[in-house]
Amino acid sequence: MRSLVTTARPWLIYHWLFSFLLPYKSVLMVFVLSGLFLSAVELSIPKFIEWFTDHIVLERDFHAFWKMLAAIGVLFVLSIVVTGWKNKQQRILQEKPSMDILQAQFIHLRKLGFSYYEQHPSGETLSLFQDENGRMVLLKQN
Numbered sequence: 001m002r003s004l005v006t007t008a009r010p011w012l013i014y015h016w017l018f019s020f021l022l023p024y025k026s027v028l029m030v031f032v033l034s035g036l037f038l039s040a041v042e043l044s045i046p047k048f049i050e051w052f053t054d055h056i057v058l059e060r061d062f063h064a065f066w067k068m069l070a071a072i073g074v075l076f077v078l079s080i081v082v083t084g085w086k087n088k089q090q091r092i093l094q095e096k097p098s099m100d101i102l103q104a105q106f107i108h109l110r111k112l113g114f115s116y117y118e119q120h121p122s123g124e125t126l127s128l129f130q131d132e133n134g135r136m137v138l139l140k141q142n
Helices: 002-008 010-019 022-059 062-111 114-119 122-141
Strands: none
Touching (some): 022 062
């Protein structure tokens, strides 16, 4: 039955896996927003260079130069802080749903009757833990 679900309807597995991310949607939102902020900072560097060459050098505006240097410094410090925060959120998104999946599998296996364990070898039962966790990791990598 397990192979039927995985080959005929793989979207059911993705739906099941994504259901474990729902409690962490605020963490996911912070992760996405921090990525957008870091991308904006990286994209602003060529604009600073353009502004430097077109305005500051031509007009010899030292006041604007120091303002630009301060803005770049603030953005650099913010990007370091946001990168650390993003890495923390990524770790949370990787570890906590994986633990929730393992816990849900364990609870489900505990609810199954003795007849399940008579019909299925223990190695197959234990491999379920690794298979589903492996799918979650592959889903995150793709």
